[in-house]
Amino acid sequence: MSELNLVLPIAVPIIAGILVLPFRAARGTVHAIITFAVAAFTLALSLALFGSEAALSVPWAPFGLDFSLRLYSFSAFILVAAAGFGTLISLYAAAFMRGKEKQNQFYGYFLLTMGLVNGAVLSDNLLLMLFFWEGLLVPLYGMIAIGSEKSYRTATKALIIVGASDLCMMLGIAMVYSITGTLTISKVSVATGSALGSAAFILMAIGAFSKAGSIPFHSWIPDAARAAALPFMAILPASLEKLLGIYFLSRICLDLFALTPDSWLSVLLMALGCVTIIIAVLMALIQKEYKRLLSYHAISQVGYMVLGIGTAVPIGIMGGIFHMINHAIYKSCLFLTGGAVEHRAGTTQLEKLGGLRAAMPVTCICFLVAAASISGVPPFNGFFSKEMVYAGALERGPVFYIFAVIGSFFTAASFLKLGHAVYFDRKGDGMERVREASPAMLIPMVALALLCVVFGVWNAWPLDTLIAPSIAASGVTPGETHGGASVFLVVMTCVALGGAILNHLSGYHITRRGFTAVDHIHETPGLSWAYERAENRYNDIYDLGKRALVFCARLLMKVDRAVDWVFERLAVAAAYATTARLRALQTGNYSLYIVLCLAGAAAVVAYLVQ
Amino acid sequence: MPTLLIILPLALLLILNLPLLRAARRVSFWLCAVLALAQVVATATHMGGLIPDLGAAFDPYIVLQLRMTGLSEVVLLAIGIVVLASLFTARAMIADHDERFKFGNLVILAMMGLNGTALLADLISLYVFIEITAVSSFILIAFDRDSDGLEGSFKYIILSAVATAALLASIALFMMVSPDTSFAAVRAALAVSQHSFYVNLAAGLLLCGLFVKGGLVPFHWWLPDAYSSAPAPASVLLAGIITKVSGIYALIVVSTSILTVGGAAGEVIMVLGIVSAIAGALLALGQRDMKRMLAYSSVSQVGYIMLGLGSGTALGVAGAVFHFFNHAIFKSLLFVNAAAVEGSLGTRDMDRMGGIASKMPVTGVTSIIGFFSAAGIPPLAGFWSKVMIIIALWQAGHQTASVVAVLVGVLTLAYFLSMQRRVFFGRLREGLGEIREARMSILVPAVSLALITVAAGLFFKPVFSKIIMPVGEMLVK
Known part of the structure; x- marks a missing residue:
């Protein structure tokens, strides 16, 4: 296989995106077909490339700036995953975006995003990666800004937060260059002992956190959930950005810096992970809007990944990366169900929704599967990756574990509330004529829900073929991990889930409405004060x-x-x-x-x- | 050849006044202009090495001790340029032929005095030629025979009398130790009797006499009145060259050829330079009369020249000489502009002007060039000379003076900006709708002087290495 094939997953979507961008379309069918075709082609190409190793290096500019790409187990895995999500979501978007305005821009940015993500994943040169990485800001801004009249405010917010953290990363890259004298990722190896090394690590990690949407770089995501079109949420914050951010965080921790468990940076990462889990899930709990609730979970779940990778022990790292791919699957599935509901019911306010299970049975089932996954219900995929993260966290210290389990409790509680309010409760006004979503929207949902099941029940398969080789390339040898959650962990998880159910039932008993089932937590003295501050954005970094x-x-x-x-x-x-x-x-x-x-x-x- | 610079003006003066040639008076202006132009061309080409020095052939027949140095050439060039500018301004400002003829006579007389001052190497002759120039300028100030002019002239005469007394007394005292009054003899005599009370007294009186002539604070009292009450073309001549040559050039020559700069004399010069630079700039800030502001600006700029001279290094003296030349050019330019404004508006009160750059674009633009050069904005010539002086001061260990020089630059910018804003910038003041650009014979010198300022700044490198720096090195041996 020629090395030049490595350029194709980058060049084809970017060129297609640039070609699509200038042509306006009323219905957008052609745009949608082109996008789907390119995404499917990329997926096919990635699958063909999967399993092989290749490197391409063309001298380009001075100061070690080569155009060098490297395909190996980890990047091939991300490449396949990104292309898979791209394909499914482009299919979904074809139905969702039909007849909407500015489709040319949406599909153009969509394709650009795919190409740039592939570029960032494949780059073996830090500056080249930075080029693709920062390039993602353009479609990010564009996709949010085309949402509605006032979306440009949110778009600007996202641009500034992500752009500022990208600048941190640029600084970190400069430090790495000054320490090691090379920009080739596969050759860089920095000790974190020195002050400069630690600073470089933190600065580069900030870039990764921001891309993944971890606290405190998250605050644009819930705003974007309101402002932007739904497929955007499914493709960027829910899947591709998580993949890219966590991929790069793993690369930093495993390859560039070789993070060790005794390093204070590891504790820092774990602490940040726990804070992200708790704060974001608490915020998610009180949301009264479908997409906004999901977007807070998209932040909260990053905490598990950061926690897992931050443990710097093999099982934790594997769990973190496994959670990354699982999260991308169930979170994009959840967003897609949200989009289907929005498309058919015309609203995503929980207060107005209700009783949709009869009208939208497939959507409802997909939602249930994905919600069970994210809550960590066995035997779905989220359960296994969370258990691995728990195991890693417990190995490093019970505090981190306790936080993670508390996060799990609230996650389950908030999804009980969401599912109850949307699909079960009594029918909301005007919900009588709601129909099931179109096949183009159902296929991606169903596919993703199936993946949740597959990755859960047969978890050894993705762990052995995708995750283990990825980190093996970095010299981390996984131990006995497959579903090997200890009895203690499983029991604790079941206690947390049971607690969530009891909590939900008691809350429901008071108010008799699904969407208010957790209001007693919202109104807890102390917490309600914190909530008020958070809702009024006193803590928003922006x-x-x-x-x-x-x-x-x-x-x-x-x-x-x-x-x-x-x-x-x-x-x-x-x-x-x-x-x-x-x-x-x-x-x-x-x-x-x-x-x-x-x-x-x-x-x-x-x-x-x- | 140098002798011609004295003989030709004298001859022209005599010929023009022969009773038989009354008809020639109509062309007298052009004859004067041709003479001044010839001086400019001859000095410029001589400085460029185009014509050989013919001085030796004539000198034996003259009793006077002449010497032609690089410094003289620079000064002679400046004299020629400013005299030309003054003559052109006179052509525009003085309508009557007879009056213009008289003015031409006085200018030629002054030119002869100035040329003599620039060429002589003998104290008593220096004094004589300074006085010739002074007599001419007394009359020039009072040329219009109005009360202001007479008052200004009278003040000049009174304070010049103090200077004359000081100069003559000092020459007499020098004669006590020296066989004659040539610079070389006096210098040799001083080297022998260095610490004598009379010698120091003589040196002090000599300096003070020249301080009065040059208008340094606190000897400047005559200067603002004289400059502002003189008719416009006379102001150009007076501010541009007369006080500079008879005061400042003489100070440069005396302090380098007779005294040794860097000693006590150097300190006195430095202190007076600082005082003049600051006080002149502050006084300029508070003026409403355009020419009076320019007069105080002269005091301040002369302070700079003194600072460069007082530093005692080759670079500093070279900077002083260059600033001398630059000042002659840009100050004449600004006075020519003042003449143009006064001619068009009939007033010198800046509070009654405003926005006239729209009506007098050439005057406005050349005025900006002049004040940029004065304020030391690169790349104009004034910037380079000030930088030379400031660097020289710093290198010579006079850091305070160097900082003062920089700060006074800010003040200079302040008062010139205030002048520009009040006179040229902004919206045209009501009632000034009818004014027109000045006549061609005022614009020609204004544009030429502006071009010289720009060119001397742009071609600073050859000017510096070929002309200015050798002069500085020659003077500070």
Whole structure:
């Protein structure tokens, strides 16, 4: 197989995207077909490439900037996964986007995203990767901005948050270059012991976190859930960005820096993972809107992946990566069900929805499977990856484990609420004429739901063929892992799930409505205060940044005024006062002039003579 | 050849005034202009090495001690240029032929005095030629015979009397130790009796006399009145070259050829330079009269020249000489512009002007060039000379003076910007709708002077290495 084939998964979608972009279309059928065809071609190509190893390196520019690509087990795995999601979601989008405005832009950006993700995954040069990585900002901005009139605000927010963290990553790359003298990823190996090494690690990890949507770089995602078209949520925040962010985080931890369990950076990662899990899931719990609730879970689940990789023990890392692919499957499936409901019922407000299981049975089943997966119900895929992360966390310390289990409890609780409110509860107003979604939308959902089952029941298959080789390439040898959750862990998980059910039932008992079943948590003293602050965005890094910026600007303005005052008022007043004094001497009195002249002369002569 | 520079103006003066040639008075202006132009061309080409020095052939017949140095050439060139500018301005400003004829006579007389000052190497002759120039300028200031002019002229005479007394007294004192008054003899005599009370007294009086002539603070009292009350073409001549040659050039020559700069004399010069630079700039800031502001600006710029001279290094003296030349050019330019504005508006009060750049574009633009050069904006010539002076001061260990020089640059910018804003920029003031651009004979010198300033700045490198720096090195041996 020629190395040049490596260029195809990058070049074909990008070229197709650029070609599609300028042509407006009323219905968008042609665009959708092209997109699907390109995605399917990429999938076929990725599958053909899977299992092989190849490298392409073309000298390009000075300072070690080569155009070098590398295909090996891990990147091939991500390539296949990305192409698979791209194919399924493009099929879904064909139904969802039909007749909507700005389809040319949507499909153009979609294709660009696919090509750029493939580029970032395949790059074996940090600068080249950064090029693709940052390039993703363009379709990201575009896809959010085309959502509606005011979406550009959210798009700007996303651009600034992700762009700023990309700048951190750029700085980290510069540090890595200065430490190792090379930019080739497969040759870089930095010790995290030194201050510079640690700084480089943290800076590059910030880039990965931000791409994956971890706290505190998450705040644009729930906003985008409202602002952008649904397929965008399914393709970027739910799947491709997670794949890319966690892929790169794993590469940093495993290859570039060789993170060890005794490093404080590992503890930092785990702590960040736990914080992300808890905060985001608590936020998800109280959401009253389908997509926004899902988007908080998209953040929360990143916490498990970061926690897993951060443990720096084989089972945790495997669990983290396994959770990444599982999450992408069930979360995009969940988003797609949300899109189907939105498409048919016309709303995603939980209050207005209800009793859709009869009208949309397939969607409902897909939802149940995916929700069970994300909640960690055996035997679905999420259960196994979570158990592995738990095992890793428990190995490092019970605290991290406890946080992870608490997160699991809330996840289950919020999905009980969501499922109850949308599919079971009594029928909402105007829900009588709701029909099942079209086949083009159902096929991807069903496929993803099936994958949830397959990856769960036959979990040894993805672990052996996809995950283990990926990390084996980095020298991590997996131990006995397959579904090998210990009895203790399984029991604890079941306790958490049971607790969630009990919690839901008691909440439902009070209010008799599904969507208010967790209101008692929302209204808990203390928590309700925190919720209020969070809903009002007191903790949003973007708004904090904006406020800090405004504060700095005001402060600098004050300083500026003060300096201006010194120059414009004080200095001028002093100058004119002196001028007035000097002018007062110029009286026109001849004798005074002569006296002053002679006095000056006397002073000069006296100085010279003495 | 150098002798011709003195003989020709004198001869022209005599010939023009012969009773038989009254008819020639109508063309007198052109004869004067041709003479000045010839001086410019001759010095410029001589400086470029195009014509050989013919001085030796004539000198034996003259009693006076002449010497032609690089410094003289620079000064002679400046004299020629400013005299030309003044003559052209006079052609525009003085309508009457008889008056213009008289003005031409006085200018030629002043030119002779200036050329003599620039060429002589003898104290008593230097004094004589300074006085010739002074007599001419007394009359020039009062040329219009109005009360302002007479007052300004009278102030100049009174304070010049102090200077004259000081100069003559110092020459007399030098005669006590020196066989004659040639620079070389006096210098040799001073080297012998260095610490004598009379010698130091003589040096102090000599410096003070020249300080008055050059208008340094606190000897400047006559200068603002004289500059601002003189008729426009006379102001150009006075500010551009007369006080500079008879005061500043003389100071440069005396302090390098007779005294040794860097000693106590250098310190005095430096202190007066600082005081003049600051006080002149501050005083300029508070003026409403355009020409008065330019007059105080002269005081301030002369302070710069003194700072360069006082530094005592070759670079500093070279900077002083270059600033001398640049100042002659840009200050004449600004006074020519002031003449143009006064001619069009009939007033010098800046508070009654505003936005006239739209009506007088050439004057406005050349004025900006002039003030940029004065304020030391690169790449104009004034920037280079100020930079030379500031660097020289720093290198010579006078850091404070160097910082002062930089800060005064800010003040210079301030008052010139204030002038530009009040006179040229902004919206046209009501009632000024009828004004028109100045006449061609004012625009020609304005544009030419602006071009010289720009060219001297742009071609700074050859000017610096071929002309200015050798002069500095020659003076500080």
